[in-house]
Amino acid sequence: MTSFRLSRRAALRGAGTIAIALPWLEIMREERAAHAAGAPAKRFIAVYTPGGTVHAESGNPSVAEQWSPTGTETNFELSPILTPYEPVKSQLLVLDGIDMKSAVGEQLQSGMIAWLTGTGQARSDTGEMGYASGPSIDQVLSGRLTAGDASSSLELAVRWGTGKTHGRVTPMGVVSFANDEKFTPRPPQLDPIAIWKTLFGSLDPNLGKTSNWDKSILDYVDKRYVGLSAKLGTADKQRIDQHLNSIRELERGVAQTVAARCIPPTLIDTSDYDPFTGLKSSDDGSVKDSVTDAAIPKVCKLMVDMLVMALACDRTSVATFMWSDAEAKHTYPWLQLPETFSFYQNGGGYRPQECAQIGTWYASQNSYLLQQMAKVDMGGHSLLDESVVFFGSEVSNPATHKKNGMPFLLAGGGGGLRGGRWLKYDSVSHNDLLAAILNLFDYRVAMFGDARYCSGAALPNLI
Amino acid sequence: MQALAELAACAAQPDPDTKCAQTTIETFASKAFRRAPTQQELEELLALHQAVLASDGNFAQATAAVITAILQAPDFLYRIEWGTDAGPRPDVRRLTGDEMASRLSYLVWGTSPDEGLRKAAQSGALLEPEGVAREAARLLDDPRSRAGLSAFFDEYLKLSRLPDLQRADPTYSSELGGSLRQATQRFLEVQIFDRNASWPSVLTADTAFVNGRVAGQFGVTGITGDEWREVALEPNQRLGLLTQPSVLMTSLSTDATNPTRRGYEILEQVLCRHLPPEDPELPPRVEGPSTTEPMTTRQRWTLITADPNCARCHRDMDQLGFAFENFDAMGRYRTQENGLSIDASANVAWLGPTNGPIELVKKLASLPETQACFSQHFAEFSLGKSVTADAAGACLTQDLTRRFEAAGFNVRQLLLELTQTDAFLYLPKDR
Numbered sequence: 001m002t003s004f005r006l007s008r009r010a011a012l013r014g015a016g017t018i019a020i021a022l023p024w025l026e027i028m029r030e031e032r033a034a035h036a037a038g039a040p041a042k043r044f045i046a047v048y049t050p051g052g053t054v055h056a057e058s059g060n061p062s063v064a065e066q067w068s069p070t071g072t073e074t075n076f077e078l079s080p081i082l083t084p085y086e087p088v089k090s091q092l093l094v095l096d097g098i099d100m101k102s103a104v105g106e107q108l109q110s111g112m113i114a115w116l117t118g119t120g121q122a123r124s125d126t127g128e129m130g131y132a133s134g135p136s137i138d139q140v141l142s143g144r145l146t147a148g149d150a151s152s153s154l155e156l157a158v159r160w161g162t163g164k165t166h167g168r169v170t171p172m173g174v175v176s177f178a179n180d181e182k183f184t185p186r187p188p189q190l191d192p193i194a195i196w197k198t199l200f201g202s203l204d205p206n207l208g209k210t211s212n213w214d215k216s217i218l219d220y221v222d223k224r225y226v227g228l229s230a231k232l233g234t235a236d237k238q239r240i241d242q243h244l245n246s247i248r249e250l251e252r253g254v255a256q257t258v259a260a261r262c263i264p265p266t267l268i269d270t271s272d273y274d275p276f277t278g279l280k281s282s283d284d285g286s287v288k289d290s291v292t293d294a295a296i297p298k299v300c301k302l303m304v305d306m307l308v309m310a311l312a313c314d315r316t317s318v319a320t321f322m323w324s325d326a327e328a329k330h331t332y333p334w335l336q337l338p339e340t341f342s343f344y345q346n347g348g349g350y351r352p353q354e355c356a357q358i359g360t361w362y363a364s365q366n367s368y369l370l371q372q373m374a375k376v377d378m379g380g381h382s383l384l385d386e387s388v389v390f391f392g393s394e395v396s397n398p399a400t401h402k403k404n405g406m407p408f409l410l411a412g413g414g415g416g417l418r419g420g421r422w423l424k425y426d427s428v429s430h431n432d433l434l435a436a437i438l439n440l441f442d443y444r445v446a447m448f449g450d451a452r453y454c455s456g457a458a459l460p461n462l463i
Numbered sequence: 464m465q466a467l468a469e470l471a472a473c474a475a476q477p478d479p480d481t482k483c484a485q486t487t488i489e490t491f492a493s494k495a496f497r498r499a500p501t502q503q504e505l506e507e508l509l510a511l512h513q514a515v516l517a518s519d520g521n522f523a524q525a526t527a528a529v530i531t532a533i534l535q536a537p538d539f540l541y542r543i544e545w546g547t548d549a550g551p552r553p554d555v556r557r558l559t560g561d562e563m564a565s566r567l568s569y570l571v572w573g574t575s576p577d578e579g580l581r582k583a584a585q586s587g588a589l590l591e592p593e594g595v596a597r598e599a600a601r602l603l604d605d606p607r608s609r610a611g612l613s614a615f616f617d618e619y620l621k622l623s624r625l626p627d628l629q630r631a632d633p634t635y636s637s638e639l640g641g642s643l644r645q646a647t648q649r650f651l652e653v654q655i656f657d658r659n660a661s662w663p664s665v666l667t668a669d670t671a672f673v674n675g676r677v678a679g680q681f682g683v684t685g686i687t688g689d690e691w692r693e694v695a696l697e698p699n700q701r702l703g704l705l706t707q708p709s710v711l712m713t714s715l716s717t718d719a720t721n722p723t724r725r726g727y728e729i730l731e732q733v734l735c736r737h738l739p740p741e742d743p744e745l746p747p748r749v750e751g752p753s754t755t756e757p758m759t760t761r762q763r764w765t766l767i768t769a770d771p772n773c774a775r776c777h778r779d780m781d782q783l784g785f786a787f788e789n790f791d792a793m794g795r796y797r798t799q800e801n802g803l804s805i806d807a808s809a810n811v812a813w814l815g816p817t818n819g820p821i822e823l824v825k826k827l828a829s830l831p832e833t834q835a836c837f838s839q840h841f842a843e844f845s846l847g848k849s850v851t852a853d854a855a856g857a858c859l860t861q862d863l864t865r866r867f868e869a870a871g872f873n874v875r876q877l878l879l880e881l882t883q884t885d886a887f888l889y890l891p892k893d894r
Binding site for chain 2: 212213216217220221223224225228240243247
């Protein structure tokens with residue numbers, strides 16, 4: 001922190017006329033000035049995809065590499081699974097060679113818990129498997145980005161709670177953990193209609209009006225500064241013109257206000273989709289709900305549209321989004337895959353081709369999310385430009401549940417994130433990546449999560 | 464509604480009309496601009512009010528928009544002084560009554576004028592030096608003046624830094640820093656307002672105010688709790704403002720003392736003796752002596768700055784700093800460093816030899832240039848500009864110092880005297 005302070009000595013003096021700045025408003029002091037140089041990221045979205053990806057395997061030549069690109073850091077070809085990201089490639093960072101070393105515990109649950117917390121699975125007093133041993137980064141950021149109101153973070157999921165715990169309490173597939181003493185799990189919201197009502201049912205009806213008012217206010221203020229500036233000596237004039245410039249910047253921002261970009265998505269008919277069908281599932285995947293499963297694609301689109309607009313309408317700045325849970329015991333009828341993902345992962349013997357097909361479909365959904373974010377104009381830059389989106393899974397290999405070479409992607413331009421690159425690391429712990437993500441939000445840490453899995457320095461080369 | 468009613472009673476009635484909007488705007492603008500708004504300004508603000516009404520807003524929302532606009536306007540955020548012709552004085556221009564009311568109120572209270580000042584402004588009383596003096600005395604007798612002067616000392620002594628110092632010392636905390644700042648502000652308040660002290664006696668007062676948090680820093684035992692108590696200083700260890708831990712700490716940026724920095728502060732802040740510009744030929748950084756023998760800070764300093772090129776500037780600074788070597792970087796009194804005895808003697812050519820901080824403080828307090836320097840700093844802070852840059856500034860300092868001396872270097876009186884100088888009463892003629 002610099003010791004910049006505007007004092008009354010920072011006076012304005014011109015020939016004959018003296019304008020002395022009054023003690024300045026709090027917001028114009030240290031913090032803002034010190035950070036004016038680099039713009040920290042403003043929004044964080046973590047998107048969870050079940051079942052890892054399809055990597056080539058030593059000793060099994062029949063499985064070809066489906067995820068890692070080929071080429072160089074800045075000049076690379078996307079792999080089959082990542083092909084859907086082609087339209088947003090310039091804002092995508094493919095992170096290769098990162099291991100989830102802190103995922104200690106039950107093979108799937110530990111992966112979900114560690115993904116955003118960097119901690120192993122805790123054991124509860126009763127001897128049952130517990131949850132996280134630390135908060136997840138979305139919750140850490142939520143406390144900062146929304147001025148302490150952690151309840152304003154958004155947790156959403158499609159076709160969730162499909163096996164073993166069936167979405168009930170005690171270790172269930174949750175990725176978000178509160179920044180409180182117990183690191184309380186934050187289960188996702190599932191019902192698209194209820195989510196729509198919460199997010200958009202109570203939008204301020206004054207939204208459109210107030211932006212017109214803001215414009216009138218700024219017009220008035222602008223005129224006052226122009227009038228004053230014309231009458232001042234050189235030194236005073238310079239200072240006042242600087243002030244005027246900052247007002248002009250605000251004016252440009254008002255042209256792209258929340259009102260202009262906040263367009264709640266149309267609520268489509270989802271009566272064929274039972275958001276709570278996961279609660280009725282069986283451990284072996286034998287209970288199928290093919291009607292709900294067939295509705296997944298349209299619900300996915302609605303959920304993504306709601307997520308993007310929740311951000312555009314300033315309803316939240318932090319979200320986690322889950323495509324199902326680690327059990328993934330539902331079917332994919334629109335891909336002509338009649339069995340559950342779990343079946344193709346290992347239940348029916350590892351089927352890399354089907355797994356890649358499912359992985360590619362999730363990639364296309366993720367790509368749609370990024371493209372929609374890129375379309376929202378935040379006033380000279382897009383929603384994607386000011387955000388950091390983190391894509392991940394609970395394992396890297398769907399059959400063996402290995403957690404090295406995790407299929408992690410970052411996207412967006414928040415905090416100076418430099419996309420269009422394929423970064424190869426040598427088995428580094430993903431805790432370093434979590435620290436690096438926090439740094440993009442100007443939350444300066446060298447370590448995050450369980451210190452035993454931290455190198456002591458945040459992952460380099462993201463910006 | 465309550466807030467609206469406080470602005471204008473009519474605004475709380477159902478369906479307030481345009482006349483009511485005018486009243487509301489005029490009331491608020493005249494407070495915020497610290498003067499009556501002009502007809503044109505009122506019209507522009509009313510137009511804004513009506514624009515909001517026209518785009519679907521209600522009276523309260525329109526008023527809120529006007530208030531927002533006023534609070535962003537330069538007339539609120541800056542003190543703008545246009546002045547008027549001075550009548551009998553063709554060489555200068557006079558401030559308007561409202562402009563003078565603002566000057567006075569920001570000088571003494573650090574905030575906007577009260578009703579009494581606004582009335583004095585309207586009556587024309589503030590156009591004459593006598594009226595200005597009368598109002599200044601009234602403001603100074605009001606408790607709000609204490610906050611005004613403490614803002615000056617916060618800046619002059621850099622006391623605001625105390626909660627954010629870099630220290631590895633485990634006894635340091637932001638809280639302790641804040642308390643040490645309070646201890647000094649408390650001391651100054653009592654000296655200046657309750658005892659009507661002169662600047663030399665502030666510099667040589669033999670008491671301090673401490674509570675349980677800071678007593679240890681002053682070397683005082685047996686004090687607990689948050690309540691401030693006046694205690695006698697150990698007569699061989701501390702004397703006056705310059706030996707307060709706060710003042711001894713703010714010039715240092717690490718856990719080690721730095722005689723050069725401490726001496727520099729005395730030269731610049733207490734004596735207004737300015738160093739010649741830096742010699743560009745000199746190396747930017749000098750290596751310290753490479754010895755494993757225990758040394759005092761003074762011994763190390765002496766080895767480094769023995770070079771005649773260094774000594775030219777460093778001699779006076781370092782000698783003045785050595786006198787305070789009895790205080791560590793936390794402002795605690797010490798007689799030993801690294802097992803060696805501390806030598807706090809100093810020999811500055813234009814000051815004569817001194818032995819220890821108390822002798823030096825007494826000598827500084829008796830110098831005429833110390834009083835002149837204080838009045839110069841006070842004038843710069845109050846007028847918001849350098850007074851050393853031009854001839855007019857030099858005149859002001861001379862004039863003010865003469866008045867300060869005539870008042871027995873009384874600190875409160877300095878404030879009143881400042882309001883009677885040309886620099887305070889008038890604006891330059893040329894625009």
